[in-house]
Amino acid sequence: MASTPSLFFGLMALSFSLALAIDHNALQDFCVADPQSQVRVNGLGCKDPKLVEANDFFFSGLHLVGNTSNAVGSRVTPVAVSQLPGLNTLGISLGRVDFAPWGINPPHTHPRATEIITVINGTLEVGFVTSNPENRHITKVLQKGDVFVFPVGLVHYQRNVGYGNAAAIVALSSQNPGVITIANSVFGAMPDIAGDVLVKAFQLDKNIVTNLQAKF
Numbered sequence: 001m002a003s004t005p006s007l008f009f010g011l012m013a014l015s016f017s018l019a020l021a022i023d024h025n026a027l028q029d030f031c032v033a034d035p036q037s038q039v040r041v042n043g044l045g046c047k048d049p050k051l052v053e054a055n056d057f058f059f060s061g062l063h064l065v066g067n068t069s070n071a072v073g074s075r076v077t078p079v080a081v082s083q084l085p086g087l088n089t090l091g092i093s094l095g096r097v098d099f100a101p102w103g104i105n106p107p108h109t110h111p112r113a114t115e116i117i118t119v120i121n122g123t124l125e126v127g128f129v130t131s132n133p134e135n136r137h138i139t140k141v142l143q144k145g146d147v148f149v150f151p152v153g154l155v156h157y158q159r160n161v162g163y164g165n166a167a168a169i170v171a172l173s174s175q176n177p178g179v180i181t182i183a184n185s186v187f188g189a190m191p192d193i194a195g196d197v198l199v200k201a202f203q204l205d206k207n208i209v210t211n212l213q214a215k216f
């Protein structure tokens, strides 16, 4: 049986090597995503560097106001590796979020990224919730020019609490941060999560669960 100190150092070594396996340094200047590549790596295969051009590192359109005519009154315009192939392997991305008056960006999480937000127009209430058992809700109202951070993995949201439209620019610490919108993944799973599971999990009436499952 391992003694406590050697177990401790063993775990240290293990977590260190895991960290290296995930967060390695690039061994090349860039790896522009090649959507045609059949190579499956942790990210996308690289385009031949000789064929890379300026447009691979370019995106245009973040000045445009997103269409917020939808049920939640907000629109995210992502600039991640799908929109900008030069981001592949670089661990960073950007986005714009527009809000109609009282529009919300519903509670969601990015499994692979911390997010930093700055308001460029209007007033936003923002918040995130810490993990169990505290589930502490940390929230603040932001004005134009204010900056706030949502730590990786935590459920967060924004709401336009001003009178006009609002807009924000977000940056994320992954070229492919992923989005898990809580309502969609819980009530909109395909195929459905059994209603009974959700009835118990959320302590809801069966009809309400059926209703929510039809909506998402």
Ligand SMILES: *[C@@H]1O[C@H](CO)[C@@H](O)[C@H](O)[C@H]1NC(C)=O
Residues within 6 Å of the ligand: 067, 068, 069, 070
């Ligand atoms: C905005 O989205 C709505 C709903 O999808 C659509 O009816 C409308 O034409 C869109 N407006 C613009 C300017 O694209």
Ligand SMILES: *[C@@H]1O[C@H](CO)[C@@H](O)[C@H](O)[C@H]1NC(C)=O
Residues within 6 Å of the ligand: 065, 121, 122, 163, 164, 165, 166, 167
């Ligand atoms: C800022 O919001 C106002 C309305 O509140 C709108 O008229 C203006 O176009 C917005 N500006 C930008 C840059 O989105």
